[in-house]
Amino acid sequence: MATLFGDLNPPHRILMGPGPVGIDPRVLRAMSMPMLGQFDPVFTTYMNETMELYRQVFQTKNKWTFLVDGSARAGAEMLLVSMISPGDKVLVPVFGRFGHLLAEIARRARAEVVEITREWGTVFTTAELTAAIEQHRPKILAIVHGDTSTTMAQPLDGIGEVCRKHGVLIYADATATLGGMKVDVDGWKLDAVSAGLQKCLSGPPGSAPITVNERVADLVKRRKHVEVGIKPAGFIEGDGPIIQSNYFDLAMLMDYWGDSRLNHHTEATTMLYGAREAARVVLGEGLDACFARHRQASAALTAGLTAMGLQLFGDQAHKMPNVTGVVIPPGVDPDGVRNMMLNDFSIEIGTSFGPLHGKIWRIGTMGYVCRKENVLACLDALEACLRKFGFKPNAGAGVDAALAAYK
Numbered sequence: 001m002a003t004l005f006g007d008l009n010p011p012h013r014i015l016m017g018p019g020p021v022g023i024d025p026r027v028l029r030a031m032s033m034p035m036l037g038q039f040d041p042v043f044t045t046y047m048n049e050t051m052e053l054y055r056q057v058f059q060t061k062n063k064w065t066f067l068v069d070g071s072a073r074a075g076a077e078m079l080l081v082s083m084i085s086p087g088d089k090v091l092v093p094v095f096g097r098f099g100h101l102l103a104e105i106a107r108r109a110r111a112e113v114v115e116i117t118r119e120w121g122t123v124f125t126t127a128e129l130t131a132a133i134e135q136h137r138p139k140i141l142a143i144v145h146g147d148t149s150t151t152m153a154q155p156l157d158g159i160g161e162v163c164r165k166h167g168v169l170i171y172a173d174a175t176a177t178l179g180g181m182k183v184d185v186d187g188w189k190l191d192a193v194s195a196g197l198q199k200c201l202s203g204p205p206g207s208a209p210i211t212v213n214e215r216v217a218d219l220v221k222r223r224k225h226v227e228v229g230i231k232p233a234g235f236i237e238g239d240g241p242i243i244q245s246n247y248f249d250l251a252m253l254m255d256y257w258g259d260s261r262l263n264h265h266t267e268a269t270t271m272l273y274g275a276r277e278a279a280r281v282v283l284g285e286g287l288d289a290c291f292a293r294h295r296q297a298s299a300a301l302t303a304g305l306t307a308m309g310l311q312l313f314g315d316q317a318h319k320m321p322n323v324t325g326v327v328i329p330p331g332v333d334p335d336g337v338r339n340m341m342l343n344d345f346s347i348e349i350g351t352s353f354g355p356l357h358g359k360i361w362r363i364g365t366m367g368y369v370c371r372k373e374n375v376l377a378c379l380d381a382l383e384a385c386l387r388k389f390g391f392k393p394n395a396g397a398g399v400d401a402a403l404a405a406y407k
C-alpha cells in the first residue's frame, strides 16, 4: 500500500510576519493557467511583457530586467557571482542579517570582502558610506536597501552618484522594499538590483525579479561562455574569467531572455505567470498609491502599538513602512505570545534573528496583507495575548489609536 497522507488542507492564516505574506488571489489565479512550451511565441511574448512590467516596477529603462528562478537570494547570488571575479574587492555595509548574507555570498564568489557595520536598528549616513567608498575603493558596493531582520531601510538616494564618481558598481538588495516603498533604480543610479515576490509584491517565494544596467551588462559580456552543447557556430568566448556558476550566469541568462533566446534553464512557467500578475497588481494600483497604503498601515500599527504601552524597535526615522519591530516587554514569553496569536487567532507575526532574538517581534504589513482590517485584527489579538502572558496593555487603546490613524 502506498503512503498517500491526506489532501492538502492548510489553515487560512493572516501572514503578518516579515514575509512570505498572503498571495493576491489574482496571482494565484494566474498561476493556475495552462503550461506552455518555453519557446512558444505566446510564452516568449509573456516573457517580454514581464520584462516591461518589471522595468516599470523598478522605475528603470534597463533592457536587462527579468526574473531569476529561485527565492530572493537567488537574485542576489546571480548578480554577485556574475559581477565578482575572484580577488575583486567588495564593500558590504552590514546593518542586519541580510548584509551578512551579501558578505557571505561575495566571499563564496572569492571576493576580498570589506565589511563595515552599524548596530542593528540603525542605518548608515551618506557621509559614512562615502567615506568607506573613498577609503576602500572597492570594485563593487553590495548593500541591502531594506533589511527585514531589523525593519530598517537604508537611504540609497545619493549613494549611486558617489559610486559612479569613484568608478564603483553598486548592487542593492530590494527584496523587502520593492512594491512597498520607492526603489528608483535609474534616479538613484543603481547598477544592479534584485528582489523577491513574497513580500510587498504579494506573490509566492520562488521568483526573483532583477535589473542591471549597461555597465553591468558590459562587465559580464566580457566573461561570456556558452555551454558546448548549444554553442552557436563561430561564437567567440569573452576574454574575462568564466562566471563560476552555470545556473547563475547572468551572461547566459541575458542570451535566454534576449532576442537570441539561446536556451539556458527551462523557465519556471507558473512562477512567471505569477510574477507577471504580481507586477500588474502593483502597477494597476499605482506605485505611489501602493507606497501610501503601506505608509498608512505603518502609521496605524505603530500608533496602536504605542497606545497599548509597547515600545517600537529601532530608529523610527528609518523604519520600513512594511514591517515594524516591537520590543517584547520584560517577563513576557516571546514564543508563548506568537503561538497564541497563531493558534487562537490564526495570525502569524515574526520572531527575530541574531542579537534581536527574543527581544523583538516583527509585524509585517506587506502587499496583499497590508489592509486596515488586518492591522486592527492584529492589534486586537495582540492585546488579548499580552494580557494572557502577564503584560497589561491599555485596554482597547491599540485598536482605537489605529482607527484614529486611519481616519
Ligand SMILES: Cc1ncc(COP(=O)(O)O)c(C=O)c1O
Pocket: 018, 019, 071, 072, 073, 074, 098, 144, 146, 147, 148, 149, 173, 174, 175, 176, 196, 205
Ligand atoms: C532583505 C532580504 N534579502 C534577502 C532575503 C532572502 O530571501 P529568500 O528567503 O527569498 O531567499 C530576505 C528574506 O527575508 C530579505 O528580507
